Amino acid sequence: MSRQKSDEEIINFFVSNFASCDDPQSLWIGEIIKEGEENYKNWVRKTQSLSYHFKEEVSSIFNSKNFDEMFFIEQNKHPKILKSHLQKKVSLETLVILNLILDYKPQFDKKLSDPVWEFTSMRIEKYTPFIHIDTNKFTKILKECVL
Numbered sequence: 001m002s003r004q005k006s007d008e009e010i011i012n013f014f015v016s017n018f019a020s021c022d023d024p025q026s027l028w029i030g031e032i033i034k035e036g037e038e039n040y041k042n043w044v045r046k047t048q049s050l051s052y053h054f055k056e057e058v059s060s061i062f063n064s065k066n067f068d069e070m071f072f073i074e075q076n077k078h079p080k081i082l083k084s085h086l087q088k089k090v091s092l093e094t095l096v097i098l099n100l101i102l103d104y105k106p107q108f109d110k111k112l113s114d115p116v117w118e119f120t121s122m123r124i125e126k127y128t129p130f131i132h133i134d135t136n137k138f139t140k141i142l143k144e145c146v147l
Contacts, residue, residue, distance in 0.1 A: 015127075067146050
């Protein structure tokens with residue numbers, strides 16, 4: 001692989017495979033060999049059109065729901081934004097971008113103490129350095145979809 005890809009492409013190859021799997025801790029090399037290239041191609045395609053995907057997901061989840069309601073935590077229950085992610089309606093990339101804009105993760109970390117959120121929180125934290133966006137552009141997209 002090192003002969004076929006640059007160092008940056010190799011890093012992105014592994015990031016794409018860890019980001020695409022539901023439990024990166026249980027990812028084994030056989031899966032990467034079998035599905036790795038396809039995961040990488042899909043990830044590259046998605047990151048190249050990240051603003052489009054973000055707008056589509058944000059439009060669909062905030063279309064009929066109150067914005068604040070999506071982030072509201074009631075009696076240690078999962079907020080709707082997390083439920084939408086678990087239902088695969090909201091991608092990990094969108095969670096990361098929303099956190100970069102709104103910084104909701106510290107509040108969720110304080111209020112939620114269950115394994116589902118802790119795992120998702122860890123994934124958001126670990127994936128954030130690999131999402132390079134213009135925050136102002138994505139904030140504008142979010143405002144357009146919500147208002």
